[in-house]
Amino acid sequence: MHPLLSLGVFWLLPLALTLGEDSPLDCIPRRTVLYNRDNAHLFHEEGVFNYSTMLLREDLGLLMLGAREAVYALDLNNVSKKLASVKWEVTDKQKTDCKNKGKDLETECKNYIRTLHKMDDNRMYVCGTNAFDPECDYMSYVDGILTLEKKIEDGKGKCPFDPFQRYASIVVDDSLYSATSMNFLGSEPVLMRNSDTSIRTEFKSSWLNEPNFVSMAQMPESEKSYQGDDDKVYLFFSETAVECDCYNKLVVSRVARVCKGDVGGLRTLQKKWTSFLKARMDCPVLESQLPYIIQDSYRWCDLQQPWKDCLFFAIFTPQSDTSGLSAVCVYRVSDISRVFAEGKYKSPVTVETSFVKWVMYSGEVPVPRPGACIDNAARKEGIKVSLDLPDRTLQFIKDKPLMDHVIQPIGEKPLLVRKGATFTCIIVNQAQAADGNKYHVMFVGTEEGTILKAVNYDGEMFIIEEVQLFKPPEPIKILKFSNVTGQLYAGSDYGAVQIPLATCGRSLSCMDCVLARDPYCGWDKVAGKCVALSDAQSELIQSVKDGNATLCPGADPVKPVNQIIWPGGNLKLHCPSPSNLANIMWQQDDRSLSFSPLILHQPDGLLILNASYSNAGRYRCVSVERSKVAEYTTTIAEYQVNVDPDAGKDGHRFGPQPQRGGPSVAGLQAVVGLLVVSILALLAWNFYKGHLPLPWECRNKNREQSQQSHEQGDLNATVTKGPALAEDKPLVSGADNGSRNNNHTDGEVGFSAAEGENAPEVSLPSLQFIDDESEI
Incomplete structure (x- = not known):
């Protein structure tokens, strides 16, 4: 056996045992934030890639961004605003020399900006791979103009030749x-x-x-x-x-x-x-x-403490790709x-x-x-x-x-171990919570373009949220943050984004704000919303160590939304989960709801299929989330469902509608007639040319083949006179999938009717027949 393979086998044994018990690998983000344009400010320029070198110029209010054959000066408060830029492209001769050395013309024979530093005279020192012939230069930003000084220096030993080398x-x-x-x-x-x-x-x-x-x-x-x-x-x-x-x-x-x-x-x-x-x-x-x-x-260093108290936070990944674990x-x-x-x-x-x-x-x-x-x-x-x-x-x-x-x-031992997207980079900021204690907040980039926001509370690792920054997912290659703006900056091959350190606005209730256990955020009693500690106008409710939400005032009762559906129709009741750590429960008329093939519990709600009168009643969606001190129950949504056979009348029709203003019936008949004549003419031409045999010729030929095969079979039986070697059995027994899904007499899935403007959007899943265990 290969030595590394044998080591890998032994390495997986403790992993398998650990996964069976409660372990740090169970540490999942409390909130998952999918990609949305509003999540972050994005900078991307068409045709430019590899935004992986950053320099904060807080003295100038700039984020200097190095990419492939370009350097940008972006607004530090909003990186989507480009204030200046300069191109640094390789010459045709350099491209040819690079290609002649066996390198790829489109990817490797470019100038990737790899070094970007501020010098004492306020200029910047910049180096690039320059088609496998690294060079360096000085750059200045004056009166809104970014300029390369053309004082070219040899970049050997200062910058890598290979743009993909660490x-x-x-x-x-x-x-x-x-x-x-x-x-x-x-x-x-x-x-x-x-x-x-x-x-x-x-x-x-x-x-x-x-x-x-x-x-x-x-x-x-x-x-x-x-x-x-x-x-x-x-x-x-x-x-x-x-x-x-x-x-x-x-x-x-x-x-x-x-x-x-x-x-x-x-x-x-x-x-x-x-x-x-x-x-x-x-x-x-x-x-x-x-x-x-x-x-x-x-x-990470506390400026008030000696250098011996500084810390190094480091990301580690396995040598073998079998585990999928990353650690801090x-x-x-x-x-x-x-x-x-x-x-x-x-x-x-x-x-x-x-x-x-x-x-x-x-x-x-x-x-x-x-x-x-x-x-x-x-x-x-x-x-x-x-x-x-x-x-x-x-x-x-x-x-x-x-x-x-x-x-x-x-x-x-590690501070954080997690199975999932591979960690790529890390940055740490210290936040002082309302309890007066200071906590290290880690922002960890992954290969799937997400940022993990995590804190360790007295040995308990808690991941506050995971935010998707890029679509499609791009590995995050660099992270920076500014104490001046309170913003985090991330770079990938596709672009650069900016997000705030504190994202308190994502919590819409006091309980959600406290259970988030974010040291940056607390519930403002007077304003009635979750705010950053720096923006607080009154006493804040916060409990980062325990997630104690008992201090929260009573929430306002949820107003029921009326929903009307006719017998045989389908209805979707929406209930987005506020947390990955919460369990969602449904009640019907204050009793726990029993799920069935016609009542489906989905991640974002409840789906009622082929409704009957027994489906009428009051539905309540409840979130149950446990912190270190207690279990908290919150009503997320409430619906009053009525089954009415006349729900589709009075102009409210949700099934297939007759087409109006379209072509006339006579016109359609004419089109169909022309198609039939064309098909008959095509068949006649193929029969005449001999491309298709005539029907009676096919019957005669089949009769002759059948007679020949019968005679041959008799001959074989005479020679062998033995038992049959195998039975004739069909290899596959098929079924008509379409007939399984026709649950409605009209052949279409009906839609529910809703009263007023509070009708939730109905989205019905396609019901597909699964004929493969792997799909299940």
Whole structure:
């Protein structure tokens, strides 16, 4: 058996056991919001794709959006408004050269904008793949005009060649840190700082081995540091593990870091990082055997707290596609920093002269510590910059950049595990609820173009809603949000959208508002509606931890809607569920309604077929939803149904109507006559030409064939004289499906009549005969 396949089998066993019990996988969004134009502001320009690079310019009120061969300046308050744009297209020669190198002319030989950063002089630095020949330029926005300055720079090491290759970049103190590939083939991955003292990683598999770069973040670790430490730049990526003793390639998740003041070594590691260290990250999901792979990360920091309290939220997906699970794990920056500062190293050891095994290094560690930044202790020894580091320290880090310790998430388990659409990206915002506590609200993008809005309340993961942003569904590739506007921005191949962080208006009642458990929203007693906390004019009702809706005032009684139907007709009573966590119950005259083939419970209502007088009465649709403290019952809709044989009279006719003002009967008869004559003439011509045999010739021929087959059968019976080998049975027994659905004497499905303007729209499903178990 294939090794990975066998691992997959064992991996699925705990998954199957877990799915049978209550588990985090049962965490479904309380509300599902289908695609609607009113959900978000959308920007899309015809013929332009891949809107996957974003830069917030809150100082200019702009969202800078990089796409394929174009950069846009959009209104930060309404991204559907384009304020300026600039095209950056490849030349015909560049297209030809790209095609001659074996790349696709329509997809790969374009200029995909991949790098977009603000510089200290207020300009922007932009790079594109440029038909597999990356280039960079400076861009400015002045007086409403976006301009490329045409100061073209070589983009190798700054921007990927391949538009579909993962990459990461960040600007720190006007220096671009980039993680990408240095060559056309993508076989020379680097973590590089592009500045006056440019340095990069070694081209060694022990440093970077077939990596997929994810994201980068800067940590101000020099602030208030008693050790005189340096700032760090962290890189998140996945790569093929060199330390794994297995037959097949195993991919693992990593975090690496370098020191901002690193300028390389004097002799060893010249113009190379002397502080590059990396460690494995783990996100344990359901005792999985194969490690989950990091796909995106987000650094969250409280500006009032020291950097050690910062958190990294990261998304993980499985290596095998059999599970359909995605996870979110959270890591403390202090835990990661401690591994690099105090942890053990891994060292390669040659076994049997050919095989290299990585084990924990237990020998003497040089001083200064390999991979450490220059601090006060090093300065006392006369080491002021990395150029002063001794060769012994540099040679150690050159051969052993991997840490032995595996970094575990907070609680050593995921914050969120969900089965369904694969997670693609994440962003986190902190919201202060009415109870005074602050909560991390996660916005998670998926491959199906949806955004999950989720909060963890004291270990309980609660998904507030899932919103469909794109139609058709497009994977969300990037997320940003602005504290200035309180808006979230998402990009995909199709376009970019903007949605508010708080969507309180979707809750129409106090109970619905409280049960949503959204820290952004509360029920305003005076205004009588669900509002954002920042817009509240009076005391708010909110219970995010427990969903306690007992504080809500009594709801106004639901006014019954009169519905009239004639015997044999059909009626749809609408009742949209306010929540995915609620159970919908129907009552008829205050008694629980029993469903039958003629009374169907549908997701959005109740369907009554072939109505009789027993179907008359008062129908009530009730929602029952349970929170942590209680069970709440709400009447959503109420109908008074009357069965009246004269419902279709008085001009109200809902069945098939006679056509008026159409062609006359004589005209129709003439048309039919012409058709008959044409068919007879066509048949006569085919008989004359011999294309069709005459009827009596067919009978004579059939008689001769029957006689020949009878004689042949007698001959065979004489030769074999044995029992029949098989009985003649039909392979398929068919039935006329059409006759099963004719439940009405007039051959048509009737429609219900309704009084006044309150008649709900009736939508009847087609009744189809299912002749296949797979369809059931």
